[in-house]
Amino acid sequence: MKIKKTADCDVLVIGAGMAGCIAAARASSLGMKTIQAGNSSSFFFASGLFDLLGVFPVETGKIVDRPCSAIAQLQSEQRDHPYSKTTVDQIKEGFEFLASFLDSASLPYSLPGTDNRHILTSLGTFKPTYMVPQTVSKGCNLEEKNILIVDFKGLRGFSAKQVAAGLATKNRQTQVLSIEVPENLGNLNPVHLATAFEKKEFIQHLADKLLKFSGKADIVGLPAVCGIHNSLEITESLEKKTGMDVFEIPGMPPSIPGLRLKNAFEKKLSGLGTLFLSNAKIIFHAMEKDHFILRAVNDNFETRIKAQGVILATGRFPGGGLFARRDIILETVFDLPVFQPETREMWHQLNFLDPKGHLINQAGLETDEMFRPLDKAGKPAFENLYAAGSIIAHNDWTRLKCGAGVACISAYTAVNSFYKRHL
Amino acid sequence: MFQTALYIAISLSLIGLLYQSRFFFKENRRFPGKKRGHGTWQIKLFLLNTLFQIKLFKAGRLRWLIHFLVASGFVYLLIFHALDDVTSFNWFQSYQSPVDPFQFLRNLAGLFVLAGCLGFLFRRMFFFALLKQRKIHLKGLFTILLILMVIVSGFLLEAVKIMSEPVFLEMVEEYSDIDETTGLEDLKIYWERQYHVVFNETLLITEEKFGAGKQLNEKFCIECHSPVKSAFISRSITLPLKKTGIFLNRHRADHLVYAVHYFLSLLMLVCLPFSRLFHIFLIPVASLEKNLTKEHLYPGPDQDPDQIQGYINTATVLACTNCGFCSNVCSVMPNFLITKNIHILPHAKIAAVKQLLHHAHLEPETGYWLQSGNGDCTFCHNCADICPSGIDLQSLWGLLNQKPVADGVENNHTFIEKLSLKQWTDLTSGKEPLLSAQNTTTQLADNGASFGNCIQCTICTNVCPVVEYDIDSNDYTPQQIMNLLRLGKKHLATGTRMVWNCLTCYTCQEYCPQGIKIADIMIELRNNGHLAATAIQLENFKKAE
Numbered sequence: 014m015k016i017k018k019t020a021d022c023d024v025l026v027i028g029a030g031m032a033g034c035i036a037a038a039r040a041s042s043l044g045m046k047t048i049q050a051g052n053s054s055s056f057f058f059a060s061g062l063f064d065l066l067g068v069f070p071v072e073t074g075k076i077v078d079r080p081c082s083a084i085a086q087l088q089s090e091q092r093d094h095p096y097s098k099t100t101v102d103q104i105k106e107g108f109e110f111l112a113s114f115l116d117s118a119s120l121p122y123s124l125p126g127t128d129n130r131h132i133l134t135s136l137g138t139f140k141p142t143y144m145v146p147q148t149v150s151k152g153c154n155l156e157e158k159n160i161l162i163v164d165f166k167g168l169r170g171f172s173a174k175q176v177a178a179g180l181a182t183k184n185r186q187t188q189v190l191s192i193e194v195p196e197n198l199g200n201l202n203p204v205h206l207a208t209a210f211e212k213k214e215f216i217q218h219l220a221d222k223l224l225k226f227s228g229k230a231d232i233v234g235l236p237a238v239c240g241i242h243n244s245l246e247i248t249e250s251l252e253k254k255t256g257m258d259v260f261e262i263p264g265m266p267p268s269i270p271g272l273r274l275k276n277a278f279e280k281k282l283s284g285l286g287t288l289f290l291s292n293a294k295i296i297f298h299a300m301e302k303d304h305f306i307l308r309a310v311n312d313n314f315e316t317r318i319k320a321q322g323v324i325l326a327t328g329r330f331p332g333g334g335l336f337a338r339r340d341i342i343l344e345t346v347f348d349l350p351v352f353q354p355e356t357r358e359m360w361h362q363l364n365f366l367d368p369k370g371h372l373i374n375q376a377g378l379e380t381d382e383m384f385r386p387l388d389k390a391g392k393p394a395f396e397n398l399y400a401a402g403s404i405i406a407h408n409d410w411t412r413l414k415c416g417a418g419v420a421c422i423s424a425y426t427a428v429n430s431f432y433k434r435h436l
Numbered sequence: 437m438f439q440t441a442l443y444i445a446i447s448l449s450l451i452g453l454l455y456q457s458r459f460f461f462k463e464n465r466r467f468p469g470k471k472r473g474h475g476t477w478q479i480k481l482f483l484l485n486t487l488f489q490i491k492l493f494k495a496g497r498l499r500w501l502i503h504f505l506v507a508s509g510f511v512y513l514l515i516f517h518a519l520d521d522v523t524s525f526n527w528f529q530s531y532q533s534p535v536d537p538f539q540f541l542r543n544l545a546g547l548f549v550l551a552g553c554l555g556f557l558f559r560r561m562f563f564f565a566l567l568k569q570r571k572i573h574l575k576g577l578f579t580i581l582l583i584l585m586v587i588v589s590g591f592l593l594e595a596v597k598i599m600s601e602p603v604f605l606e607m608v609e610e611y612s613d614i615d616e617t618t619g620l621e622d623l624k625i626y627w628e629r630q631y632h633v634v635f636n637e638t639l640l641i642t643e644e645k646f647g648a649g650k651q652l653n654e655k656f657c658i659e660c661h662s663p664v665k666s667a668f669i670s671r672s673i674t675l676p677l678k679k680t681g682i683f684l685n686r687h688r689a690d691h692l693v694y695a696v697h698y699f700l701s702l703l704m705l706v707c708l709p710f711s712r713l714f715h716i717f718l719i720p721v722a723s724l725e726k727n728l729t730k731e732h733l734y735p736g737p738d739q740d741p742d743q744i745q746g747y748i749n750t751a752t753v754l755a756c757t758n759c760g761f762c763s764n765v766c767s768v769m770p771n772f773l774i775t776k777n778i779h780i781l782p783h784a785k786i787a788a789v790k791q792l793l794h795h796a797h798l799e800p801e802t803g804y805w806l807q808s809g810n811g812d813c814t815f816c817h818n819c820a821d822i823c824p825s826g827i828d829l830q831s832l833w834g835l836l837n838q839k840p841v842a843d844g845v846e847n848n849h850t851f852i853e854k855l856s857l858k859q860w861t862d863l864t865s866g867k868e869p870l871l872s873a874q875n876t877t878t879q880l881a882d883n884g885a886s887f888g889n890c891i892q893c894t895i896c897t898n899v900c901p902v903v904e905y906d907i908d909s910n911d912y913t914p915q916q917i918m919n920l921l922r923l924g925k926k927h928l929a930t931g932t933r934m935v936w937n938c939l940t941c942y943t944c945q946e947y948c949p950q951g952i953k954i955a956d957i958m959i960e961l962r963n964n965g966h967l968a969a970t971a972i973q974l975e976n977f978k979k980a981e
Contacts, residue, residue, distance in 0.1 A: 052948075052949060052951065054895060054947045054948060054949040055949050057893065057895050057898075057947075057949065058893075058949070202894065202897055202898045202903065202904075203898060204898035204899060204904075205898065205903070205904045208904070266893060266895075267893065267894060267895050267898045291946060292946065292951065312953075331949075
C-alpha cells in the first residue's frame with residue numbers, strides 16, 4: 014500500500030542531473046516553491062568540470078581556446094543549436110549564477126574570464142573546459158613546472174605512469190609516486206578512499222611521503238579523490254604541510270568531483286526549501302486550468318503534484334527522457350514530438366568515429382527562444398512547460414564539449430522566463 | 437485438624453520457596469556470564485513495580501486494572517480477613533467479621549478479585565484465540581481458577597452462614613441468656629425478617645413480637661452484627677438459596693463450605709512457590725537490577741561497543757508470566773509472519789530458555805529455531821522496555837547470541853560463514869526449488885529484467901557501508917553480485933558474504949543510476965539462502981538422530 018500525498022508548487026523540475034539541479038537552484042534562489050523529482054546519481058558520471066564549448070567546428074575537431082568568439086560563429090552557422098537561442102552575455106550570466114550558487118554551497122569553483130582552460134586528465138591529456146573546481150584549477154598551464162603525479166596502489170582507473178606517459182608525448186618530463194594506502198585508513202574504492210582523505214592521519218601519512226620530493230617537484234597532481242565534503246581545505250592543508258602546490262586530476266567514474274556536486278546541490282537546495290522526490294517517476298495526468306497535475310510515484314509513495322510550471326530536464330536515453338522503440342523515438346513524460354532521423358538506418362554513420370558525429374545524437378525536443386518545447390504545429394506545446402539540458406535537440410554536446418554550458422543556459426533561461434512571465 | 441493442616445501447609449510452602457529460590461544461587465551451566473561492570477540498581481522501579489505494577493500500567497491500562505483489582509482485593513482479604521486473629525482483632529477494638537465497615541469491605545474486596553479473575557479468564561478465552569501462535573499456559577489458568585475458587589467458596593460460606601439456623605442458635609447460646617421463655621421466638625422473627633436466617637419452623641409474625649425481637653437484637657446482637665445488606669454479594673447469593681435453606685442447615689452446609697474454603701486457601705499457600713503465584717516474589721527481584729539499558733545499546737563515540745555485554749540473573753526469567761506484551765511490540769514480528777518461526781518472538785524464546793534452565797537440554801531442532809529466531813533480534817529494546825515483570829530481556833537475548841543453546845546448533849549466518857562458496861554450492865545442488873521459492877520471494881533474482889540494466893559502474897560498491905567497513909571479509913561487492921546473477925550463478929550468490937553481511941540500508945538502491953533494486957535483490961537472495969540453509973541443517977539433525 015503506497016502512502017498518498019499531495020503537494021503544490023510553483024515549479025516542478027523533472028530530472029536531477031546537471032540541468033535539473035541548475036533549474037531547481039535558479040528557481041529556489043528566486044524564491045519560487047520548487048519540487049524536484051529524479052535520481053541524482055548521474056553526477057557520479059560527471060567529471061565536475063563545466064564545459065562551455067570545447068571543440069568547434071565538430072567536423073574539424075578544432076580545440077577551442079576562446080569559446081565566446083566560437084559561440085558567435087556557432088550561432089551564425091547552426092541556427093538550431095540551443096546556444097543560438099541566447100546570447101554570450103546571457104551564457105556568462107548563467108555561469109556567474111552557477112558559480113555563486115556553488116560557492117554558497119561551500120563548493121568553490123573557479124570561473125575564468127573569457128578563455129577555456131586546458132585541464133590535465135587521468136589519461137595524461139589536456140581537456141578544454143571552462144569552469145572548474147578550485148581543487149582542479151591548478152591543473153593547467155603546467156609548462157615550466159616540475160610535476161609530481163601520485164597514484165594509489167590498487168585504485169583502479171588512475172595510474173601515475175599513464176599520466177606521465179601522456180605528458181611525455183608533449184615533451185614534459187614528470188616524476189611519479191605510487192603510494193600504498195595504510196590498512197585501517199581506507200580501502201580502494203574511490204568513494205571510500207575519498208573518505209579516508211578526511212582523516213588527519215591519512216593526510217599526515219600522505220604529506221610524509223610527498224615531503225621526500227620537496228625540492229625536486231613544485232606541483233603535485235593527485236587523483237580527484239581528495240575528500241568528499243571539504244576537498245579545498247584538504248588540498249590546502251597538504252600544500253601547507255609540503256610546501257608544494259597540489260591539484261586534483263579528474264578521471265574515470267565514479268567521479269568524486271561529481272559526487273561533490275551532487276551533495277552540494279542536494280544540501281543547498283534542501284536548505285532553500287526544495288522538496289526532493291528521490292527516484293520518483295513522474296506521470297503527467299492532466300491540465301487543470303493553467304496548472305499541471307502530475308503524479309510522482311516510487312516504491313513507497315505516490316504524490317499528486319499541482320504545478321504552475323514544469324521544467325523538463327529528463328535527459329536523453331540514459332536519463333530516460335527519451336525512449337527508443339524499434340520504429341520511433343518517444344518523449345516519455347508528455348509524449349512531445351521528438352526531432353529525430355527519419356528512419357532508423359539514418360541514426361548512425363557507417364564509421365563509429367566519424368568526425369561529423371551521428372544524427373541520433375541530434376535527437377531531442379525542438380524549442381522556442383524561451384526553451385519551451387514545440388508541438389507538431391511548431392507552437393509551444395504548453396504555455397508553461399520548459400525543457401533544459403540534453404533533451405533539447407540539435408545538440409551533440411559530447412562532441413562539441415558543450416554539455417554543461419547547454420544545461421546551464423537552458424535551465425537558467427527557462428526558469429528566468431517562467432519567473433518573468435508568471436510571477 | 438485445621439491447625440495441623442495449617443502448619444503442614446506453611447511448612448510445605450516455606451520448603452517450596454527455598455527449593456525454588458535455588459535458581460538464584462546455583463551456578464548456571466548455560467550462562468556462566470561473569471558479571472561485567474556494574475548493573476544499575478533500579479530502586480525506584482523496584483518499589484513502583486512491586487507496589488503499583490507501574491510497568492504493567494504503561495503496557496496496558498486495562499490489563500493493569502484487572503491485575504490491580506485482583507492484587508489489591510486479595511491483599512486486603514489476606515491481611516484483614518484471613519489473618520484477622522493476629523491483625524484485625526488486635527488493631528480494631530470493634531472488629532468482628534460481620535460488623536461494618538469490615539463486612540462491606542470484605543465483600544467489596546471479594547468483588548474486586550472476582551471481577552479481576554473473570555477479566556483474566558475472559559482475556560484468555562478471546563485474546564489468546566486471536567493470537568493463535570500463543571498457547572494458553574495451564575499454569576496460569578490453574579492459578580486463576582484456584583483464586584477464583586477460594587473467593588467463590590468464601591462468598592458461599594458467608595451466604596450459607598447468613599441463613600444457618602444452627603449457627604444462629606449457637607450464637608444465641610454463647611452470647612445471650614435468651615431461651616424459649618425469654619423471647620427466643622421474638623428474636624427469631626426479627627432475624628428471619630432482617631438477617632435472612634432460615635428456620636425449620638413456621639413463625640407467626642406479629643408487630644408486637646417483631647418489636648420485642650428488635651429490642652433483644654439491640655441488647656445482644658447489634659454490636660457484632662451490622663445489617664446484612666452490607667454483605668451485598670453474599671446476601672444476593674443467600675436469597676435464591678433460601679428455598680434449600682432447611683436442607684442445607686440440617687446437613688450443616690456451613691461446616692462443609694468452611695472446610696472447602698479453608699483447604700482451598702491452604703492449597704493456594706502450598707502452591708505459592710510452584711504456580712504462577714510465585715511471580716509475586718520474582719517480579720520485584722527482576723525489576724531491581726538491569727544490566728543492559730537502552731543507552732548501552734547506542735554507545736557514545738568514545739565507548740567501545742564490544743564491551744557492552746549483558747549479564748542476567750537467569751532466575752529472573754522465571755518471573756515471566758507469559759503475558760505476551762513483548763511479542764506484540766517485537767520489531768521483528770514481520771519476520772515471524774514470513775518464516776513462521778515462533779522462536780523469533782520473545783515470549784516463545786523465554787519459554788525455551790525456561791526449559792533450558794530446568795532441564796539443561798533442548799532438542800537440536802528447537803535449539804536451532806531458537807538460535808536462528810534470536811539471530812533475528814535487532815536489539816531494539818522494545819521487549820525489555822515493555823516487560824511488565826521488568827525482566828532484563830535484552831541482556832538475555834545478548835547472552836543467547838553469544839553461546840550456542842544446544843550442541844552443534846548454529847544459526848544460518850554462521851553456518852554459511854564457515855563454508856566456502858564451493859562447499860555451499862555443492863550442498864545446495866538439488867535444492868533449486870528452495871533457491872527460487874515461488875511464494876516467499878519477490879522473484880527479482882530470477883527475472884533478468886530486474887538486473888539486466890546493470891552497467892557495472894561500481895557506484896553501489898562505492899557507496900556500500902559494508903564494503904567500506906571491511907573489504908577483506910567481503911568476497912563479492914554489490915555490482916559483482918549483479919554480475920553473478922547475469923552469469924546465471926544465483927546459487928553461488930546466495931552464499932556470498934556480501935549477501936549475508938548486507939545491512940539492507942538501501943544506499944545502493946537509492947544511488948543506482950540504472951534504477952536497479954539492488955537491496956531488494958540482496959534481501960531476496962538472503963531469504964533464499966536462509967531457506968536452503970534451514971533445510972540442510974534440519975536434514976543434518978535428522979541424520980544425527
